[in-house]
Amino acid sequence: MMEPFKVRFKFTQMLKIFWYGSMLTVVCTILFSIGFVEDGGGVIIFQLIGALGLLFFIPLLIFLFFAWVLRRAAFIISEEGITDKTQLYSSGLVKWNEIERMTIGCRHEVTFLTVELYHSDVFREKANPTKRLYFSLTETLSSEQIQIDVSRLAISEEDLISQFEKYSKGRFNRENITENTGWTYDVI
Template structure:
């Protein structure tokens, strides 16, 4: 069977890039307006805004240029590259449960692994820190925003169920 490849919605990434630019400009404006003043908090806040949204903008531009798949569902497992902290390949035999959940009004595809630290142990640097923060918020180790995927949810569910069942039958 061929791999099922899902891309990110370009329109969504362009919108997020635009929002990153707006916040980047807001942070720069905050720094410029408080420069030379004795206002430490607004300057620190401005620097943090510039750093965070600058990195976001770099990531979104990279995503737009690279045109790499967000999700690849294969006979081997699910490869998540849908965000900066994407889990990479999660093999079917590492997956305990797959479910959809809603958080802050947004639908997510959640993948729980048998080893709760599996994804964190694979990461390094900032990705490891962000994944560790996610671990405290959610019960699943891989969390994919469905609205960012350029695929109908019904088709996504069907492909995942078929590949997972096929892998489980093969391993019996």
């Protein structure tokens, strides 16, 4: 049995996201605080925007902080499948036999790994309620595909593909992993 292959975040990417998240947290805190200083009917909108922003950015900053301090793996490839931990609400473990197709491509200067499942509804039902809501929103807004931002990972696309080939026992290799999905551009 092979040891799982673990990929960490690029340090500069994490630092950049943490910096922007911190600045947006400050902005949201100011927006939220305006309602306690100013009087007026339109101020409640600023408070609402600030509160929603804080509900999003504070968990993001905590996630990034612990991922950095604990040097946690962001993406794991094993004989069982792939484990996505790149986001707060990532898909988690996706077994090789659940994956119909994978592609890597660039869109707006960001490299994505797109994972299409045989039965996305079964995968969604196995998830906890928070992830289930996230998957439902993603499906409503874009598609049933799992999108993983691999440009944040400290690994090249070539090395990632070779690890997929190794751990999936050749099922996902260079020839069948870079097909165009219809929305990706500049396929690598």
